[in-house]
Amino acid sequence: MHKTKNSKLPVLAIDLGGTKIAAALIAPDNRVMDKAHSPTLASEGLQPVINRIFSTIDRLLSQGNTSPAQLYGIAIAAAGAIDTSKGLVTSSPNLPGWFDVPLRDMVGKRYGVNTCLLNDASAAALAEHRLGAGRGTSNLIYLTVSTGIGGGIIIDGELYSGTSGCAGELGHMTIDANGPECGCGNRGCLEVLASGKAVASDAKRRIKEGEKSQITDIVSGDLEAITAEKIALAAQDGNRLALEIISRAAGYLGVGMVNLVNIFNPEMIIVGGGLSKMGELLLAPAREVVRERAFPLCAGAVRIVTAGLGDDAGVLGAALYARL
Amino acid sequence: MHKTKNSKLPVLAIDLGGTKIAAALIAPDNRVMDKAHSPTLASEGLQPVINRIFSTIDRLLSQGNTSPAQLYGIAIAAAGAIDTSKGLVTSSPNLPGWFDVPLRDMVGKRYGVNTCLLNDASAAALAEHRLGAGRGTSNLIYLTVSTGIGGGIIIDGELYSGTSGCAGELGHMTIDANGPECGCGNRGCLEVLASGKAVASDAKRRIKEGEKSQITDIVSGDLEAITAEKIALAAQDGNRLALEIISRAAGYLGVGMVNLVNIFNPEMIIVGGGLSKMGELLLAPAREVVRERAFPLCAGAVRIVTAGLGDDAGVLGAALYARL
Numbered sequence: 001m002h003k004t005k006n007s008k009l010p011v012l013a014i015d016l017g018g019t020k021i022a023a024a025l026i027a028p029d030n031r032v033m034d035k036a037h038s039p040t041l042a043s044e045g046l047q048p049v050i051n052r053i054f055s056t057i058d059r060l061l062s063q064g065n066t067s068p069a070q071l072y073g074i075a076i077a078a079a080g081a082i083d084t085s086k087g088l089v090t091s092s093p094n095l096p097g098w099f100d101v102p103l104r105d106m107v108g109k110r111y112g113v114n115t116c117l118l119n120d121a122s123a124a125a126l127a128e129h130r131l132g133a134g135r136g137t138s139n140l141i142y143l144t145v146s147t148g149i150g151g152g153i154i155i156d157g158e159l160y161s162g163t164s165g166c167a168g169e170l171g172h173m174t175i176d177a178n179g180p181e182c183g184c185g186n187r188g189c190l191e192v193l194a195s196g197k198a199v200a201s202d203a204k205r206r207i208k209e210g211e212k213s214q215i216t217d218i219v220s221g222d223l224e225a226i227t228a229e230k231i232a233l234a235a236q237d238g239n240r241l242a243l244e245i246i247s248r249a250a251g252y253l254g255v256g257m258v259n260l261v262n263i264f265n266p267e268m269i270i271v272g273g274g275l276s277k278m279g280e281l282l283l284a285p286a287r288e289v290v291r292e293r294a295f296p297l298c299a300g301a302v303r304i305v306t307a308g309l310g311d312d313a314g315v316l317g318a319a320l321y322a323r324l
Numbered sequence: 325m326h327k328t329k330n331s332k333l334p335v336l337a338i339d340l341g342g343t344k345i346a347a348a349l350i351a352p353d354n355r356v357m358d359k360a361h362s363p364t365l366a367s368e369g370l371q372p373v374i375n376r377i378f379s380t381i382d383r384l385l386s387q388g389n390t391s392p393a394q395l396y397g398i399a400i401a402a403a404g405a406i407d408t409s410k411g412l413v414t415s416s417p418n419l420p421g422w423f424d425v426p427l428r429d430m431v432g433k434r435y436g437v438n439t440c441l442l443n444d445a446s447a448a449a450l451a452e453h454r455l456g457a458g459r460g461t462s463n464l465i466y467l468t469v470s471t472g473i474g475g476g477i478i479i480d481g482e483l484y485s486g487t488s489g490c491a492g493e494l495g496h497m498t499i500d501a502n503g504p505e506c507g508c509g510n511r512g513c514l515e516v517l518a519s520g521k522a523v524a525s526d527a528k529r530r531i532k533e534g535e536k537s538q539i540t541d542i543v544s545g546d547l548e549a550i551t552a553e554k555i556a557l558a559a560q561d562g563n564r565l566a567l568e569i570i571s572r573a574a575g576y577l578g579v580g581m582v583n584l585v586n587i588f589n590p591e592m593i594i595v596g597g598g599l600s601k602m603g604e605l606l607l608a609p610a611r612e613v614v615r616e617r618a619f620p621l622c623a624g625a626v627r628i629v630t631a632g633l634g635d636d637a638g639v640l641g642a643a644l645y646a647r648l
């Protein structure tokens with residue numbers, strides 16, 4: 001972004017996910033001044049989602065009687081493979097119909113302010129490094145485990161974005177070369193084995209195959225209503241099937257972490273996203289896999305922890321990125 | 325290394341691999357002034373290999389009537405998980421018996437000169453970036469595919485070594501979570517599916533299971549004499565079984581590259597090591613897998629090429645590292 005703007009002005013930050021559009025006004029001291037959100041309703045396709053992004057921004061501006069001219073800029077964190085230099089969402093497994101969408105310029109032109117676009121997990125990585133669980137570290141990996149799995153990479157204290165801005169697609173690392181197909185077109189990705197989607201579909205499959213479980217009662221027999229959140233709650237209540245499913249996903253998450261540990265030798269892996277709310281139920285088995293399978297020198301150097309900033313990580317990171 | 329030394333003096337560089345110990349005197353302009361080498365005979369264990377490192381250094385020094393005081397320093401590139409800050413070979417799948425060996429200080433004390441130690445593939449990555457196929461790039465991944473598979477990472481033009489110096493163990497990235505056991509203790513590593521060892525053992529297994537092939541004649545019926553080099557030669561001659569085995573390894577190599585492309589979004593992946601001498605026979609199928617499976621934005625940004633420096637990459641990179 002241009003630095004001609006008054007740095008005392010707030011950034012309007014957007015976090016565009018497969019489920020929710022979150023918007024926030026962020027002060028220069030990283031305080032969240034105001035918020036608004038909408039459901040994404042991604043299945044309705046591109047234009048309706050763009051319209052909801054605009055209406056969410058409009059609402060947030062009108063809530064605080066803020067005009068676009070009173071913004072330092074707009075910063076958008078979006079799920080998917082982002083071309084940061086061109087400001088494109090090139091593709092996004094959880095946003096059907098989004099291919100090479102010039103989201104940065106669409107928003108920038110409508111509001112007449114400097115706008116930037118980056119990957120949502122990269123934004124969260126930056127926020128966790130500057131303000132959250134990763135403060136004081138040099139090298140860290142952020143993994144968001146929710147509907148999908150995203151990642152962000154901090155190297156020598158800086159966000160690493162790669163050659164075209166799409167580095168860090170850690171959920172689309174193959175850990176089972178002959179495994180199930182993933183929404184990205186690859187096979188056996190970490191995302192298809194350890195994400196919220198994977199947990200829910202594993203539960204549906206096992207119950208359809210005849211396994212008896214209280215989970216069927218929890219959703220009143222409507223298996224399509226099974227979500228990772230419900231499986232997580234059932235697991236916390238000691239439900240056997242739910243525990244097995246979470247344990248399987250955590251094992252695969254651990255295998256993904258082994259790869260990250262052997263590749264990056266990071267100081268820290270931070271796990272955020274909806275499934276991270278399970279805490280040790282997810283992290284303890286994953287840590288055990290790292291201890292068993294990674295090079296001891298690398299495994300001994302890494303702390304595997306849950307994120308510190310909760311759902312605000314995306315908007316906070318986007319705002320930090322705008323001010324870089 | 326300390327910078328008090330006269331930078332016009334040569335570096336004595338060692339490349340310690342599972343098969344060969346190479347030593348070279350490297351001038352400040354990266355010219356190789358003289359060379360010596362010995363077989364590693366790694367199966368004899370730690371002390372005999374250390375002795376052969378010493379005798380190779382002694383021979384190289386006496387060849388040129390060079391005394392240790394006439395060296396800028398000694399730089400050692402070694403296979404395995406290296407703790408660069410402590411100068412330890414912590415473990416090395418292709419050097420049996422090597423655990424937490426203080427190789428840097430053992431060599432440094434014997435010759436009374438500044439000595440440094442780094443991973444061999446990291447050294448080769450640095451050499452390829454400064455002097456070889458990767459000149460002018462910012463972000464590249466180096467993969468050495470020989471007996472084992474090693475890796476090196478260049479980020480923003482600098483070697484990335486991680487928190488304890490063991491980043492870049494790219495051969496020990498799991499790509500088949502339930503796959504065969506690897507020498508490192510993990511399962512389904514890239515190394516156990518796509519290395520020279522993997523190619524040779526795949527050929528042995530298939531012939532033992534009853535497949536007829538001219539390969540049996542090539543080794544005069546002694547299946548233990550099958551090496552990846554012989555399979556590569558047979559494949560170049562059009563041998564069907566050899567072609568199938570190479571194609572399978574190349575496919576797995578491609579899956580490993582998909583991961584590296586989605587994680588790092590690099591400008592270039594450079595493939596070195598013995599198997600890279602096959603050229604397109606190995607790289608063409610791997611590139612095809614990247615094109616099919618990686619995010620298009622990332623896949624479009626990467627060039628996948630063979631190394632430019634051949635067998636000297638390790639010693640050249642070690643010498644460059646000593647002068648950093």
